[in-house]
Amino acid sequence: QDSNGKARELSSWESDLRRREADIKRREESLKNAGVPMEEKNWPPFFPIIHHDIANEIPANVQKLQYLAFASWLGIVLCLSWNFIAVIVCWIKEGDSKLFFLATIYALLGIPLSYLMWYRPLYRAMRTNSAFSFGWFFLCYLIHIGFCIIAAIAPPIVFQGKSLTVTIWNNWRPPYYEGIFNNSCTCGLTILWFPSY
Numbered sequence: 001q002d003s004n005g006k007a008r009e010l011s012s013w014e015s016d017l018r019r020r021e022a023d024i025k026r027r028e029e030s031l032k033n034a035g036v037p038m039e040e041k042n043w044p045p046f047f048p049i050i051h052h053d054i055a056n057e058i059p060a061n062v063q064k065l066q067y068l069a070f071a072s073w074l075g076i077v078l079c080l081s082w083n084f085i086a087v088i089v090c091w092i093k094e095g096d097s098k099l100f101f102l103a104t105i106y107a108l109l110g111i112p113l114s115y116l117m118w119y120r121p122l123y124r125a126m127r128t129n130s131a132f133s134f135g136w137f138f139l140c141y142l143i144h145i146g147f148c149i150i151a152a153i154a155p156p157i158v159f160q161g162k163s164l165t166v167t168i169w170n171n172w173r174p175p176y177y178e179g180i181f182n183n184s185c186t187c188g189l190t191i192l193w194f195p196s197y
Contacts, residue, residue, distance in 0.1 A: 039051035050115070052070075052123075054066050054067060054070065054123075057127050058123075058126045058127055059126070062126050065126070066122070066123065066126050069119060069122050069123075070119070073114060073115065073119040076110070076111070076114050077111050080106060080107045080110050080111055081107065083103055083106070083107065084103050084104065084106075084107045087099050087100050087102075087103035088100065088103075114144060117140040117144070118136075118137050118140040118141040118144060121133045121134075121136045121137040121140065122134075122137040122141075125137055
């Protein structure tokens with residue numbers, strides 16, 4: 001009798017899911033018929049989650065700048081991923097779980113928020129030449145740069161000596177901190193060097 005109840009619950013859940021899927025398809029079709037532009041998700045190619053088409057949507061005179069911004073955003077994704085891996089090594093070696101949780105939160109929030117708060121508004125501004133989108137991009141990008149500067153300086157009130165600056169200052173450089181430093185420098189220099197081409 002218990003399995004019959006679970007089977008009924010599962011079939012009702014499945015029918016509800018089918019009804020919702022049909023409703024979503026109906027809404028998408030009505031939006032498409034109304035002339036609302038629908039952006040097809042096409043990036044990354046192996047698992048599309050965002051719409052990204054610089055070559056066809058961005059004017060030719062600013063495509064290089066948009067590619068530079070995209071490289072900058074990918075650099076942030078790479079640095080936050082590397083930071084997460086390096087902090088896992090620190091956690092295993094030193095047993096400090098606070099840094100691990102901070103790195104996890106920073107990676108889980110930093111990647112999507114950097115995309116939504118400054119990269120996507122810049123993409124939209126380049127595509128539509130919208131002053132509001134440019135203003136939003138500059139505001140959020142400056143806030144992000146300010147956060148990165150504070151994280152690099154790492155005032156002892158917040159970080160308690162666990163920063164790249166303090167590590168270099170004390171001349172104590174375990175391999176994982178050197179990895180973080182080298183990766184940050186490489187990403188930064190690549191982004192600065194990229195506009196020359």
